[in-house]
Amino acid sequence: MVRSLAAVAAAAAVKVAAQTSTTTSEFPFPTDGLPTYNGTGPTMLRFGCHQLVIDRIDPLVAPGQVPSHHQHQIVGGDAFAATMPSSDISALSSCTTCSYSEDFSNYWTANLYFRARNGTYKRVPQIPNYSDIFTNDPFISQTNGGMTVYYVSPGQNQVTAFPPGFRMFVGDATLRSPPDSPWDLSTQTCFRCFTGPDFEGDMLRPCLDPAVDTMHLPNKPCWGIRANVLFPTCWDGVNLDSPDHKSHVAYPVEGPHVFDGIGTAEECPSTHPVKIPQVMLEVIWDTTPFNDPDEWPEDGSQPFVLSTGDPTGYSQHADYIFGWKKDSLQVAMEAGCFMANCPGLAVQSVEQAAQCAVSELAGDVYDGWLTELPGNPAQPTVSTTTSSAAEPTPTGKGKGKGDDGKGKHGKRKAKRWSS
Numbered sequence: 439m440v441r442s443l444a445a446v447a448a449a450a451a452v453k454v455a456a457q458t459s460t461t462t463s464e465f466p467f468p469t470d471g472l473p474t475y476n477g478t479g480p481t482m483l484r485f486g487c488h489q490l491v492i493d494r495i496d497p498l499v500a501p502g503q504v505p506s507h508h509q510h511q512i513v514g515g516d517a518f519a520a521t522m523p524s525s526d527i528s529a530l531s532s533c534t535t536c537s538y539s540e541d542f543s544n545y546w547t548a549n550l551y552f553r554a555r556n557g558t559y560k561r562v563p564q565i566p567n568y569s570d571i572f573t574n575d576p577f578i579s580q581t582n583g584g585m586t587v588y589y590v591s592p593g594q595n596q597v598t599a600f601p602p603g604f605r606m607f608v609g610d611a612t613l614r615s616p617p618d619s620p621w622d623l624s625t626q627t628c629f630r631c632f633t634g635p636d637f638e639g640d641m642l643r644p645c646l647d648p649a650v651d652t653m654h655l656p657n658k659p660c661w662g663i664r665a666n667v668l669f670p671t672c673w674d675g676v677n678l679d680s681p682d683h684k685s686h687v688a689y690p691v692e693g694p695h696v697f698d699g700i701g702t703a704e705e706c707p708s709t710h711p712v713k714i715p716q717v718m719l720e721v722i723w724d725t726t727p728f729n730d731p732d733e734w735p736e737d738g739s740q741p742f743v744l745s746t747g748d749p750t751g752y753s754q755h756a757d758y759i760f761g762w763k764k765d766s767l768q769v770a771m772e773a774g775c776f777m778a779n780c781p782g783l784a785v786q787s788v789e790q791a792a793q794c795a796v797s798e799l800a801g802d803v804y805d806g807w808l809t810e811l812p813g814n815p816a817q818p819t820v821s822t823t824t825s826s827a828a829e830p831t832p833t834g835k836g837k838g839k840g841d842d843g844k845g846k847h848g849k850r851k852a853k854r855w856s857s
């Protein structure tokens with residue numbers, strides 16, 4: 439049975455919100471309390487984007503560098519380049535890979551590679567496949583790699599859509615252990631380990647099911663792995679970017695907003711008073727061709743590695759460059775829309791979106807068996823302290839549901855390779 443992930447998410451979400459509505463039995467999950475996306479209620483856009491390109495460039499963190507430190511997979515508008523101006527990129531784009539055709543934003547994350555026992559690597563293919571039984575979205579299940587993008591607003595006049603030139607980053611590509619944070623960031627980045635075919639085990643909202651979600655890469659074979667990365671939901675209201683690409687945005691005072699499909703922040707801190715839409719990216723990898731136990735490491739660790747060179751998964755991160763045309767995102771945030779149908783927003787066909795592409799610049803060979811990861815990315819310095827006795831007592835920071843806070847590589851202490 440193929441479930442609609444976000445629908446499940448929304449259903450579970452609103453159970454929490456304890457609203458009421460009628461129950462429909464045709465859906466393979468509880469629908470008690472599903473919100474009314476009726477034009478005045480919350481908006482949850484959920485839409486597919488084909489892959490635009492796989493490349494070792496990063497206009498946000500390493501502008502102008504070709505190639506940059508590690509490889510990404512990118513979706514969105516074709517203005518994507520090694521250097522991108524802080525102006526309205528929708529005006530520089532002629533097409534987008536996303537189903538909402540006014541969204542010329544760029545979104546990117548790391549790729550996933552499998553490392554065989556003989557030490558060679560193979561890129562793990564991304565799959566799009568899950569149907570959307572609520573809105574019969576024909577696009578989302580047919581994307582060519584790429585990802586699913588979500589935008590959430592709690593209702594009318596509650597969030598401020600990003601201005602042209604806005605960009606942000608979440609995560610830390612140098613991490614090899616749980617983040618040192620006062621917040622429980624396991625609700626903001628996680629890997630879901632599907633327990634059977636057709637996304638089995640996908641019952642609860644992203645990053646909130648300890649049975650299948652971990653902040654580190656799963657340490658057992660899965661029927662596919664799904665990554666979710668959520669961006670902060672408060673903004674200083676002034677700066678389009680900041681030197682670390684993070685400090686102009688912040689989490690609400692009550693902590694990072696979990697994905698519930700209906701809300702973003704109760705209260706933003708006074709330093710970052712502006713509530714912005716909650717953006718979440720979702721990537722699914724088909725790991726099933728790589729589940730042969732004879733190819734898994736003999737020491738009991740797991741064989742997947744992010745394109746950062748990270749075998750833990752803690753370096754998961756995501757980049758966003760806003761590029762919706764004119765006020766289209768604000769209009770959508772006010773519209774009480776659900777999934778890929780939003781009156782007032784233009785859409786394009788899956789075929790049309792697939793024609794949008796840009797050329798790879800780094801010149802990497804990245805398919806087939808590789809003797810090293812693209813760019814053979816330098817790794818952060820790892821301290822020599824490996825005795826658990828010498829480790830500080832875990833404080834619970836960065837720890838939470840679905841994550842034991844350590845994982846296979848929890849004893850490693852990461853340091854930055856720069857700064």
Ligand SMILES: *[C@@H]1O[C@H](CO)[C@@H](O)[C@H](O)[C@H]1NC(C)=O
Pocket residue numbers: 473474475476477478479480
């Ligand atoms: C729309 O939904 C919201 C809750 O999501 C509810 O408060 C409001 O009354 C609904 N409006 C109409 C016209 O049904």
Ligand SMILES: *[C@@H]1O[C@H](CO)[C@@H](O)[C@H](O)[C@H]1NC(C)=O
Pocket residue numbers: 554555556557558733807
């Ligand atoms: C390494 O292992 C993989 C997986 O078994 C295999 O397909 C590949 O041919 C091997 N490469 C070499 C150079 O032995």
Ligand SMILES: *[C@@H]1O[C@H](CO)[C@@H](O)[C@H](O)[C@H]1NC(C)=O
Pocket residue numbers: 565566567
């Ligand atoms: C996607 O789903 C369809 C229908 O369920 C199936 O035939 C197809 O093999 C799936 N594709 C992938 C890549 O899983």
